Amino acid sequence: MPNSYDPDQIIRPEILALSAYHVPPATGMIKLDAMENPYALPLKLRDEISQLAAGAPVNRYPDASAASLKASLRTALGVPDEMDILLGNGSDEIIQIIAMAAAKPGAVLLSAEPAFAMFRMIATFANLEYVGVALKDDFSLDLEAMLAAIAQHKPAVIFLAYPNNPSGNLFDADAVLQIIQATPGIVVIDEAYHAFADASLMDKLTQYPNLLLMRTLSKLGLAGLRLGLLVGRPEWLLHLEKMRLPYNVGIMTQLIAQTVLSHTDILLQQAQVIKAGRAKMYRRLAELNGVEAFPSDANFILFRIDDARAVFDTLKQRGILIKILDGTHPLLANCLRVTVGTPEENTQFCETLQTILSETV
Ligand SMILES: *Cc1c(COP(=O)(O)O)cnc(C)c1O
Numbered sequence: 001m002p003n004s005y006d007p008d009q010i011i012r013p014e015i016l017a018l019s020a021y022h023v024p025p026a027t028g029m030i031k032l033d034a035m036e037n038p039y040a041l042p043l044k045l046r047d048e049i050s051q052l053a054a055g056a057p058v059n060r061y062p063d064a065s066a067a068s069l070k071a072s073l074r075t076a077l078g079v080p081d082e083m084d085i086l087l088g089n090g091s092d093e094i095i096q097i098i099a100m101a102a103a104k105p106g107a108v109l110l111s112a113e114p115a116f117a118m119f120r121m122i123a124t125f126a127n128l129e130y131v132g133v134a135l136k137d138d139f140s141l142d143l144e145a146m147l148a149a150i151a152q153h154k155p156a157v158i159f160l161a162y163p164n165n166p167s168g169n170l171f172d173a174d175a176v177l178q179i180i181q182a183t184p185g186i187v188v189i190d191e192a193y194h195a196f197a198d199a200s201l202m203d204k205l206t207q208y209p210n211l212l213l214m215r216t217l218s219k220l221g222l223a224g225l226r227l228g229l230l231v232g233r234p235e236w237l238l239h240l241e242k243m244r245l246p247y248n249v250g251i252m253t254q255l256i257a258q259t260v261l262s263h264t265d266i267l268l269q270q271a272q273v274i275k276a277g278r279a280k281m282y283r284r285l286a287e288l289n290g291v292e293a294f295p296s297d298a299n300f301i302l303f304r305i306d307d308a309r310a311v312f313d314t315l316k317q318r319g320i321l322i323k324i325l326d327g328t329h330p331l332l333a334n335c336l337r338v339t340v341g342t343p344e345e346n347t348q349f350c351e352t353l354q355t356i357l358s359e360t361v
Pocket residue numbers: 035089090091092093116161164165190192215216217218223226227228
């Protein structure tokens with residue numbers, strides 16, 4: 001046995017080269033960096049959850065098939081009858097399951113960039129080759145470039161977020177459908193921000209045999225529970241289901257999600273309030289001199305500003321945490337992303353930003 005071990009000799013070089021997904025500490029800050037719903041559940045619902053949690057048989061493994069939770073999801077989300085549901089510990093885990101399942105030697109995972117960072121990271125974890133096709137300057141799909149990349153790389157999987165993160169826009173649905181028809185592999189439409197958009201491709205599932213659709217409860221107000229789902233034909237889900245670890249969705253997640261889903265109106269009402277906050281915040285940002293705000297169909301707004309790094313740092317010093325995207329993709333030069341919070345948080349953010357801008361002029 002050697003007396004010292006060298007991780008460089010054991011860990012795959014592409015993993016050695018990665019830096020871990022960075023989650024900054026946020027204690028005591030106005031937290032507008034992670035697209036969380038800022039509202040708690042109503043007290044009555046929390047009481048109901050306390051009772052259920054107290055009675056939950058935590059000494060037993062959870063229901064591995066989560067049958068009754070799936071039934072609730074089916075109703076709440078309007079899943080077509082012919083489609084199956086696969087549950088994940090957050091939709092991140094579903095991305096991972098799909099990537100692992102498709103990771104033949106040389107297989108390609110393709111997305112439109114800038115995209116959700118986990119698409120690239122998970123492709124690397126799973127040993128898939130990653131291809132990112134740049135969006136246009138206004139963050140719309142470059143259909144020609146996408147079709148050319150599809151012809152060249154014949155991707156096993158394409159991931160498209162609809163609305164897109166970090167740009168916040170919905171891609172043109174016709175362009176997405178053309179991509180679905182042109183590709184030899186599967187297309188996963190990631191609708192993490194569905195609650196804040198007035199569009200979905202759920203009704204296209206029956207029409208396109210290579211289409212899968214992903215949702216999550218995270219952005220809707222249950223980020224701490226970790227529950228994501230994939231909707232698609234049994235022919236696909238049958239195989240993906242084999243790779244799901246048997247008890248990936250815990251008993252508390254199952255119980256709480258199911259309880260909250262019987263009051264979906266509460267979450268949807270919160271989403272409505274967030275959408276109204278988004279409209280107000282967008283107008284305020286667009287009015288600021290030196291700020292270019294991009295229209296959003298999600299619960300966050302991307303904007304460009306001179307010296308984004310300095311603005312980000314100053315906001316942080318003043319107790320407001322948002323996300324800096326400068327340096328992550330050429331299209332995101334000097335871009336920042338702010339999550340829509342409560343009206344008070346939004347006002348505080350806009351006023352602090354305005355103050356910072358007036359100081360630097
Ligand atoms: C936040 C986000 C997710 C991750 O959701 P979880 O269910 O919390 O893992 C997936 N896709 C996109 C585009 C996101 O922005």
